[in-house]
Amino acid sequence: MREYQKYATIVAVFAAVLYAALLVASFGMISLVTNLEVISDPDAGSLVGVVMSGITVLVVFLMMLLLGVRTPPERQRIVIGYAIGTGFAALGSFLLTGALLHGRGEGVLANLLSFPGELLLAPFSWTVGILAFIITVVYSWLLAARFTERGRPLWPWERRGE
Numbered sequence: 325m326r327e328y329q330k331y332a333t334i335v336a337v338f339a340a341v342l343y344a345a346l347l348v349a350s351f352g353m354i355s356l357v358t359n360l361e362v363i364s365d366p367d368a369g370s371l372v373g374v375v376m377s378g379i380t381v382l383v384v385f386l387m388m389l390l391l392g393v394r395t396p397p398e399r400q401r402i403v404i405g406y407a408i409g410t411g412f413a414a415l416g417s418f419l420l421t422g423a424l425l426h427g428r429g430e431g432v433l434a435n436l437l438s439f440p441g442e443l444l445l446a447p448f449s450w451t452v453g454i455l456a457f458i459i460t461v462v463y464s465w466l467l468a469a470r471f472t473e474r475g476r477p478l479w480p481w482e483r484r485g486e
Contacts, residue, residue: 328470332392335466340385343459347377350451362448365439368426376421377452383417384410384456388463400468402461411457418452419443 325333351362363373387410391403419440426439443449 328397329393331470332467333389335463336385336388336392339388339459339463340381343384343455344377344381346455346459347381347452350455351377351448354447354451358447360446360448362446363422364442364446365426368439372422372425375425376418379421380414380418380452380456384414384459387413388460391460391464392467395467397467397470400470401464402468403464404461407457407460407464410460411453414456415449415453418449 354360355362387406391406422443423440
C-alpha cells in the first residue's frame with residue numbers, strides 16, 4: 325500500500341467515525357426539536373435504527389475509501405458529483421436496510437414498502453444523505469489539499485534555502 329493510500333484510509337476511518345457521531349447528534353437534536361421518534365413504528369424493535377445507521381456508516385466509509393485509494397494524489401480534486409452520489413447511496417442504504425429489517429417475515433410487498441415510505445417523509449433520512457454529502461466533500465477536500473505536500477510540515481526555522 326502506498327503512502328497516499330495509507331493516508332486516505334486513515335482519514336476515511338476518522339471521517340466515518342465523525343459521520344456516525346454527527347448522525348447520533350443530529351438524530352437526537354431533530355427528535356428533541358420536532359418531538360418525533362426516529363423509528364416511529366413500535367413493532368420495528370429497538371435495534372432496527374441502530375443497524376440502519378451502522379450500515380449507512382459502512383456504505384459512506386466504503387465510498388470514501390474507494391475515492392481515496394483509487395485516485396492518485398496528483399489527480400485528487402474536490403468531487404461534488406461523487407459526494408452527491410454518496411449522499412444518495414447513504415439515503416438508499418438507510419431506507420433499504422430499514423425495509424429489509426422491518427419487513428422480515430412478512431411476505432406482503434405493501435408492508436415492505438410502507439416503512440421506508442414513512443421514513444422518507446421524516447427528516448431523519450434526509451439528514452443521513454445530507455451529512456454523507458458534507459462529510460464526503462470535506463474528505464475529498466482534505467485529500468486534494470494534501471497532494472502538494474512533501475514530507476512532514478516544517479517550522480519556518482527548519483526550512484533550508486528560503
